[in-house]
Amino acid sequence: MFTDIYSPIQQLKHPHLSQLWIKRDDLIDPYISGNKWRKLKYLLSKAGAENKQHLVTFGGAYSNHLLATAAASSRAGLKSTAFVRGETVKNEMLMLCQLFGMTLIFVDRESYKDKTSLFQLHFGDDPNAFFIDEGGASMEAVTGCAEIINELPTDIDHIFCAAGTGTTAAGLLKGIHDLGLKTTLHVVPALKGGDFIAEEIFKYLGHTHQLSLHTDYHFGGYAKTKPELIDFMKNFISSQGILIDPVYTAKMMYAIQDLSKKDYFKKEEKIVALHTGGLMGILGMKDKFF
């Protein structure tokens, strides 16, 4: 399906940092985007190995993971179904999911909490159905994300990523350790109370060495923004010519900018920000920009 994916690494303009780079995983594919492809890759091979023809997964109404699963399924010739959290809605993301052939089942927030029961109830006797957790969270996802490190130079001082569940971060840290690199992984949670991310990473890896968690860049919480973040984002996009989104990647880039203002980095240090993609979601956010 994607035999040789390769995403470029590109230098960013910056007044003080001479070695600021961005790994363009957003360019992997517009829909099977960024870290969501990295997370799905080995889940799809597992489904294939088990002869499963039908991917069943879970997400919110603006989930990048749902769109990635829908697009990846159709390209792999598989069926897909998603349990969508909350009341029935129509939006740009779900429209794309449906165009890629995904069946949507809306479930109330209470029932949504018990994903295993939902799967059992609807697909318990479908031998073709393959369970994929919300956001693709799994050890397979960690393995897929670790591969990002293999595509980067080995002398990077700081790698930055945004986090929701911390699975991508766990993969990056695994990659750093597997190669024995000295790189520090900086994780910027997109939600409030992001300290749990360290626990998530610990669950996967059994350690959190070389991890630095920056929990103060959530701007009010998940999918919340402030004028300061929106201004930063508009300025970043127009000056760099690279789209970022307010939910994840703008918060990460803002963190780098803020830390550099506080002289956190040495001028020559090599910094790589991971663009985790997920840009389709901004289509539903036009009210925030005008």
Ligand SMILES: *Cc1c(COP(=O)(O)O)cnc(C)c1O
């Ligand atoms: C889902 C997502 C993340 C968060 O990934 P986790 O593995 O859940 O931490 C970051 N950036 C983008 C663009 C995403 O879509």
